Amino acid sequence: MxxxxxxxxxxxxxxxxxxxxxxxxxxxxxxxxxxxxxxxxxxxxxxxxxxxxxxxxxxYKAFSLKPKGKYPIAVCTGTACHVQGAVRILEQIERELSIKEGETTPDKKFSVETVRCLGCCGLAPVVTVGKNLHGKVPMAKVSKILKQY
Ligand code: FES
Structure with a gap:
């Protein structure tokens, strides 16, 4: 601390x-x-x-009792996003960052969690990174998105 x-x-x-x-x-x-x-x-x-x-x-959702990264990543695994390959997106993020869901990178830059429906199913699959929302995320773009941060 x-x-x-x-x-x-x-x-x-x-x-x-x-x-x-x-x-x-x-x-x-x-x-x-x-x-x-x-x-x-x-x-x-x-x-x-x-x-x-x-x-x-x-x-309050803004608070966390567990360590989170500077850019918390939330992968929506609601029905619409699930159908559009959310699990594969999550696995790709886990591979890119070498952490599992619920974990934080050693440099405290990213943490990864899943959420149930972010309310914009038309943009499935949806991933939020920090305050930014990324919709219709193709597998091939995961790496590019992470590199923006
Ligand atoms: S299921 Fe992902 S935004 Fe609704």
Whole structure:
């Protein structure tokens, strides 16, 4: 854990329970996840019960309790994407990055997970990388897409 980075983030916000979400967002952006010891430290510093901090950290999709890459990759495996070869796209990404679903690359650049329907089935197969959505992803383009990051 980068304790100094967490301290700096805490100093940039009022030492008040109302700062909790913004502090957690900043830490997520800095470390790409919320380590347990950081949640404990933030709870104490902002005087927020640990149970409340945990429920916020698990409720919002923006937060992750497990390490994620700077560019989290989500491969849609909903029905439409599945039919269009989502599993093969996932396998190709796993091969390119030498990690499995649920894992993060050693340089913390990418992590890979699957999701159920991103709500744009007409673009199947769909992959998101960070905030970007890639639709109608052909197998041959997987490598090119990853190289953009
Ligand atoms: S099934 Fe993939 S976007 Fe809907």
């Amino acid at each position: 980068d304790a100094q980075a967490v301290e700096t983030i805490l100093q940039n916000h009022p030492k008040d329970p109302s700062s909790i979400i913004q502090v957690l967002l900043d830490i997520q952006n800095e470390l790409y996840y919320l380590p347990r010891e950081v949640l404990e430290h933030v709870s104490k510093s902002l005087n927020v019960p640990l149970s409340r901090t945990y429920s916020l950290a698990t409720f």
